[in-house]
Amino acid sequence: MIGSPLLDVANLSVTFGSGPAAVRAAVGVSFTLEAGRTLCLVGESGSGKSVTALAVMGLHGKGAHVAADRLALAGESLTGVSPARLAAIRGREISMIFQNPMSSLNPAFTIGYQIAEAIRLHEAVDKAAARRRALDMLEHVRIPDARRHLDSYPHALSGGMRQRAMVAMALACRPKILIADEPTTALDVTVQAQILDLIETLQREFATAVLLITHDLGVVAEMADEVAVMYAGRIVEKGPAAALFDAPAHPYTEGLLAAVPDHRSARKERLSEIPGNVPVVNREIPGCAFAPRCARARPVCAERSPRLEAIAAGRASACLRRAEIEAERAGHVLPCREDRHA
């Protein structure tokens, strides 16, 4: 391996509970994130995106069982790391912002205190210096009247402003990675674009890599370099954003794309939701988890489990019928290729 990726996740699994009622919220999840890049983790609600991100941050509670072949940040393994080391990494090397800015800030402390705290947890700076840096961060995230809002409590700020404050806090120590879990889902549409814009600008300025979690392919199109599509706890397709949008390899990705108005071509057709819901995975079921909802499913899909297999440069998909589907699309039938081995 030449130079390890900034974030390297291999075969990550997260299980809640045990026995037959155990929920397998993430299964065999693997991805990498390179410095300064943006990876979008996309999928419907309940597909395991947050669970994956929390596992990377080591933020799961007692109820979760997390296992991974490899979970490494800049070459340093995060599995089995001491609580002290983990705390030193969080906020400094890797930060996270969350879906709901209304509840993610502590109501009992001022914005300024909470940002300064993030700095003082990791750097030996005095209160005054931390406060100056907090002010600087508030200006960076373009909170108007930053000096006054330094001493504001969260309740005095709107949702958008609170998410800006969260971004300021997360980036205060210039981490290498920012994980943003649906950072705009809870916000007004007009504010959403501003927050994404802000993340993009600061990402460039601070050279931060971003793991952006979203269910909105519009957001993906806007932000992503790479995309990983999750379904029922597994990554079903991943690859460079442009290639994936141009020719989705997995029927699930196809379905997701059909559900958003295509912003590239001027097509404004009726949105088609994928019928049905994301299943909760309790045990190893034979077959493809998406098969019951898949328009392209055949009997074989209910029997064999697909594997995530490389299909082209940097692309991978987990669909038993990928070759056939590709051929159907192309309009002619190719012999079934079996050029991948396990």
Next chain:
Amino acid sequence: MLKYVGLRLVAVIPVVAFVVVAVFLLLHLAPGDPAALIAGENASPQQVALIRARLHLDEPLLAQFWMWLAHLGTLDLGNSIFSNQPVARLIAQRIEPTLMLAIATTVLTVLFAVPAGVFAAWKSGSTLDRGVMLMSVSGFSIPVFVIGYALIYVFAIQLHWLPVQGYKPLAGGLWPCLRSLLLPSIALALLFSALVARVARATVLEILSEDYIRTAQAKGARTPRVLLLHALKNAGVPIVTVIGLGFASLIGGMVVTESVFNIPGMGRLTVDAIMHRDYPVVQGVMLTFSVVLIVVNLLVDLSYSLFDPRIRYRGK
């Protein structure tokens, strides 16, 4: 902020007025002739008449009330029927042990119950959590006098570490005073802690599932900081509330504790006054306890603004 304090202070006025009227009416709302009630069953008519005259019970109610109020204004609570001493002086003599006991108990409770509750919440479902909860249930169900005598037996009689009974006034030095109060305040604090630990645990447990706790962890705060700063500051309002409310029930426990440990405080004064039907003293004691409770509640109210900035701003 000042406006908030002002509003709280103004809100106290009607409560005080109510207490004053209620305490005054105490004697008059009891069925029958109050003078006969005070004099007791075996009293002669002359004795009853004497009492009636001394307490001005033959005057119109309103006149009596104004008189009582006027005396109250000069802190004159009348004289004890039993010992003929001024009630105010009796109370002044007895209030120190009781206040000291209450303060010691509250301090012990806060020092013990709050960390125990936070810890139990953090380790919820563990053996330690169950241990804390078991202690809490025991604190509720074992009477104070049982705990009190058990403590005396172990620490005073068997181990000779601490005095068996009695109270050393503050004037003789802080340490001897605290030593004399240690066992009684532990006995009371166990009772009080049962309540406070329970509320602290429940409150913190709920807070630990809040998003901002995850945010604190995500920015690199370690567990003690998350628990004692981020969680506890938000748990302040319910915890302080239960301490304030619990204070009222503490007064009942204090009466028992004072007699177990032979502490010459308000509790004993109250019991004696009730037994002797010494109404002026009973009134004085009730008034004192009420004022203490009002002050405690006021402090609780004011402390809210320390924990929850929204309260401070609402008062603006």
